[in-house]
Amino acid sequence: MKTSPSARSVTGTRDRDRLVRKQRREAVSRWGKTLVMAMVTLIVLTPIILILVLSLRSGQTASGVYSWNFSNYVEIFTKTPVMVYLGNTLVVTFGTTIFAVIIGALAGYPMSRLRNRFIAGYTLSLFVVQSLPVIVFVIPLFVVFANVGLADTLSGVAIIFIAGSMAVTCWMMASYYDSIPVELEEAAWVDGASMWGGFIRVVLRNSYPGILSAAIFSFLVAWNDYLIATVFLRTQSNFTLPIGLQTFFQQNATDWGPVMAMSVVMLLPPVIVFAVLNRFFSIGGIGGAIK
Known part of the structure; x- marks a missing residue:
C-alpha cells in the first residue's frame, strides 16, 4: 500500500x-x-x-586609599630569609619524593604480582600504620631522633615524610601494576629477559602515569606539612616555608600583606610542578603494548 x-x-x-x-x-x-x-x-x-x-595591596595612603605594588614581595625577600626557607623545603620535598617513589615502585610490584600470607600481612600492616594519626608518633619519634642526632635536621624530617607517604605510594603503584597484563612480562621472559629485566623494561616503562601520581602525592605531603616540621625543626636556618609563614603572625597583630606574599611563594612551586608534569600523564599507557 x-x-x-x-x-x-x-x-x-x-x-x-x-x-x-x-x-x-x-x-x-x-x-x-x-x-x-x-x-x-x-x-x-x-x-x-x-x-x-x-x-599586591600595601598600606593605606594619607587619603585612606590602598596602594597596589610589589612592596610586600620586596619586604619578604629583603627582610626575611625566604630563600633559605624555600631551599630547605625544596631539599626535603624532592628528597622525600625521590625515595618514596623508588620504595613504592619496588614494594608495589610484589604486592601486585604475589599472592600469599606474607604479602597479605604486609599490606594489612601498611593499612594499619597509615590509618593511625600522625600526632600519635610525633613525640616518640622526637625522643628517638633526639637520641640519634636527627632532631632539628632536614634529613630527619625527610625520613619521617618518606615513612608517612610510603604506604600510599606502595598502594598506588601496586594498583597501577594490576592494570598491566602479566602476558607482557611473560612475553619478555620468553624472549630471554630475567624477572628484574621484565620489571624494568616492561612494567616500569608502562607505569609512568602511576609513578607521576605517586610522585605528586609524596611532593604534596612534604611540601604542605606543618606539624612535623614545627616539632622537629628548632633552628631558623632549618625552617621550611610553612614554619616561615607562621613567623609572620604576631601575638597582637598580623600584617596580612607579607603573609599573602609568602603564601604566593608557597603556591608557585606546586603549580609549576603540575603544569610541567600534566602532559606526561598520557605517556606510558599500555594501549597497543600487547601488539
Missing part, C-alpha cells in the same frame, strides 16, 4: 520537530553543565585570587 504525499509530509514534519526538540534539550544540557562547571571553578579559584590581590 503506497503512502500518500500528504502523509509523508506529515511524518517528515514530525521527525523534524522531534529532532529540533532533541537538539534543544542537548543544547540546554550543555549550557547547564557549562554553567555548573564555571560556578565550581569560580568557587575553587576565589581563595587563590584573593591571595594574589591581597599580596
Whole structure:
C-alpha cells in the first residue's frame, strides 16, 4: 500500500520537530553543565585570587586609599630569609619524593604480582600504620631522633615524610601494576629477559602515569606539612616555608600583606610542578603494548 504525499509530509514534519526538540534539550544540557562547571571553578579559584590581590595591596595612603605594588614581595625577600626557607623545603620535598617513589615502585610490584600470607600481612600492616594519626608518633619519634642526632635536621624530617607517604605510594603503584597484563612480562621472559629485566623494561616503562601520581602525592605531603616540621625543626636556618609563614603572625597583630606574599611563594612551586608534569600523564599507557 503506497503512502500518500500528504502523509509523508506529515511524518517528515514530525521527525523534524522531534529532532529540533532533541537538539534543544542537548543544547540546554550543555549550557547547564557549562554553567555548573564555571560556578565550581569560580568557587575553587576565589581563595587563590584573593591571595594574589591581597599580596599586591600595601598600606593605606594619607587619603585612606590602598596602594597596589610589589612592596610586600620586596619586604619578604629583603627582610626575611625566604630563600633559605624555600631551599630547605625544596631539599626535603624532592628528597622525600625521590625515595618514596623508588620504595613504592619496588614494594608495589610484589604486592601486585604475589599472592600469599606474607604479602597479605604486609599490606594489612601498611593499612594499619597509615590509618593511625600522625600526632600519635610525633613525640616518640622526637625522643628517638633526639637520641640519634636527627632532631632539628632536614634529613630527619625527610625520613619521617618518606615513612608517612610510603604506604600510599606502595598502594598506588601496586594498583597501577594490576592494570598491566602479566602476558607482557611473560612475553619478555620468553624472549630471554630475567624477572628484574621484565620489571624494568616492561612494567616500569608502562607505569609512568602511576609513578607521576605517586610522585605528586609524596611532593604534596612534604611540601604542605606543618606539624612535623614545627616539632622537629628548632633552628631558623632549618625552617621550611610553612614554619616561615607562621613567623609572620604576631601575638597582637598580623600584617596580612607579607603573609599573602609568602603564601604566593608557597603556591608557585606546586603549580609549576603540575603544569610541567600534566602532559606526561598520557605517556606510558599500555594501549597497543600487547601488539
